[in-house]
Amino acid sequence: MEEIRVTTQHDYALARSPEAPERRLRRKILLLAVVPLVVACLAIALSILRQGKTLAREEAAAVGPVLNAMKEAELRHYIELARAAIAPIYDGGRNDEAAKDAVKAVLARLEFGEDGYFFVYDMQGNNLMHPRQPELVGRNLWELRDASGVPTIQRLLAKAREGGGYVPYLWERPSTHRTEQKLGYVLALERWGWMLGTGIYLDDVAQTLERMQQESARQIDANLTIVAGIALVAALLVAAGGLALNISEHRLAENELRQLAGKVVSSQEEERARLARELHDGVTQMLVSVKFFIESAFNHLTAGSERVAAAAPLLERGVGRLNETLGEVRRISHALRPAILDDLGLLAALDHLGREFSGRTGLAVSVVHRGSGGEWSPAVATTLFRITQEALCNVECHAGAASVRIVTEQNAHELSLSLIDDGHGFATDTPGASDGIGLHNMRERAVALRGALTIASGPQGTEIRVAVPLFAPPHGTKENHDDPA
Template sequence: MLYRTKLLLLTLIPILAISFATLWVLDLQSERLSARQSETLENMILASRKEELRNYLSLAENAIAPAYNSFLKTRRIAQAEAKAILRGMSASEDQYFYVYDSTGTTIVDPRLSFMQGKNWIGLENINGRPVIKELIEAAKTGQDFYTYTWQKPSTKEYLPKLTHAKYFERWDWIIGTGIYLDDIDQQIDVQRGVMQNSFNRSRTTIAFLALAALSATTLTMWVFQFTQQRMADAQLRRLNARLVDVQESLSKRLSQELHDGLSQLLVSARYGLEAVLGGSSDKKIEATTTSAMDTIDTAIKEVRRISLGLRPTVLDDIGLAAAIRGLGKEFEANMSIPTAVTTMPVGDLLSDRAKTALYRIAQEALTNIAKHAVAHSASIDLSTNRRFVRLVIEDDGKGLTQARPRARTQGLGLRNMQERIDSFGGKIKITSRIDAGVTIDVLMPISQNTQEE
């Protein structure tokens, strides 16, 4: 894995982890808060409904109080008046008053009239609870409220019902009323929906912020890496240029020392041997001296060849165009490969460093042709315009193949050609055609390299 990929992952993973953890905590807290609010709301509604039932029962008690407390009427007449009053006080189809005696006999039930006059003490609801018996016991023991499942008259559904009853001891009556609780669940569901929508908006906001943070971080890292990469590339080009300058400087000094020092010593030694040969008539000495002179001639040629390879003096003496022509002729003579050379004078359009770079590229290209191309011909073209000096080297060999990876990096190599030309802001294009040769096209800009030292 690349370093920048690792850095990006190390930056993004904590953001993702925090975002997921935040969403998880939000879900957990939302469930807890929803449960608490639902419970609170339910308790508030129940408290309101209980107060409502107390008020209803208080109204009923006040309404029948004249009859219940009267000593002027017979019990039968007073109870008949109370029954009529209670039947007429129904607030709605589902809100009414009922009356039982302590034995479980129905005295008043405006909705289930068939139950009146009958004893239902053993009646059980759908849950198996003896609701009439429990309701009577709750009223007689002073328990304010009692909850059970009962059929709702308006819908015929069996729903939870909250009832409030009171025991009237003189008449042995249990008078009560109730409210069905299904609307409480509806209100709670509505409140839960509102909260859920709020939590969903919060989740969306957090997810959007997390995505924005990831995008911003990725963009920042990309810009940072791109900037750092450009800075590193620029520094690398400067370093490569400096290394090339140092290499050329060392090569020039070594070339001069070989030419001015060792070459001169060899020439002096040869002259001394010629003097010895001219003054001696001994055949043995003559043969030995002649052999030594041949060896020295070979050494002088080798020194000159090495010196020329290290630093072509023709660049300093007669310029780049002449040096390129000489390089082409030498290549043709040594390799017996016909080489067409076309050059235009460069003059002061390029600095010495830029000229040396072009010469080295041409030198390396010809070396690669000689070693790897199996070419029948080659060509070199050096031309200029107002913006560039252009160098094109072509051959008709077998081209670059994946089977010869090292051939690309011999000496300076193709990559080093690229790095060398990059240090001057130039461009190099290498085109390979299988069994049709290679073309190296180099553009050296004039504006950046004129008199650059």
């Protein structure tokens, strides 16, 4: 037997509920799409930030020594130029004051840059020449110390006595009058007991390193902006995809709703037409017949005493036909809503339905109940009863069966009802095979209780099975005692 599953995972009322499973599933799918994207972008941003800072530190660590080495080479070059400029005088062997003044004059004229100059001290710390700070000339600066207490001139003289070299120290910058870091180079003019020195302020080194750090920070910010832009575009694409999916599903749901509304209207009209035919062809004709018998009897009774006896058979036949009419009305009433379903419950109503169907169609009908049995909500009883009515109607109209078996079974989790016939079945793979009004109504009734409807059909017959969870309340449905089969 081929099997087709015609259950759906939601009904229309549930689909529009704020807590619909499909809506929660879509929200989870969006979260699963967006959260990894956000996490990945954050991880990339943190990695860029960490690597950028690391590269900036490594670059500063690599460039700083190079800049310092360049400054040292520049200082050595300047001091060598100054030594060469005074060589004709100093190396001539003269020690008189005129020679010394000439050397001071030559050194005072030598400048480089905005704050590049040469200075001369004797070995006792007396300033002999300072072109940018003449107020220091003649003063003894042996005890001069910087803000941290380090003796400045003493360190310079010590380095000169050692043969010369580089000395970092703090000194007031002539152009700004601010104390800044300075790298000096000194050497001794031993024959005269002098110290010749010069220096370069290191603010440009610090500015260069600061510019490098700013450029690194700008590059990091630019990369983070790019990552943020990519993340925003990706999030917008995900959101647009989700919106398109929601719109598409919304349109599909509206289309299905319109189709369902049309089928419901058609089903109602067909049911009204069937009831009208039954009333017209059955009850109305019977009542006309009763009216005819009563009128005939009335005519006999009013015609004279000799015809009174002829009225009795007519009244008797009228009463019989009236009883038949009452039976027909009762049959139609049972078809609409059997009282036994409310009085004795689902199982008794199924037994009664089977006997009635068998008596009317001549098919052998057996009703089997398995499990503990019990009481169910009116919505469950009505739904299973209506599905059975619809299935029996399909068997009568289409199956060509000789027997039908109705089986109910209950376990700890669900209540199931199966209707099995031995008819010729139908091809479930045919387009539209499961789209008929009857099957559609059965499907919607099952889904309203969060149930599942399964159809298996083949040459040996058809089985329709509906399973309803025992503890799942129906959604979007109300029991309708006037609902036609």
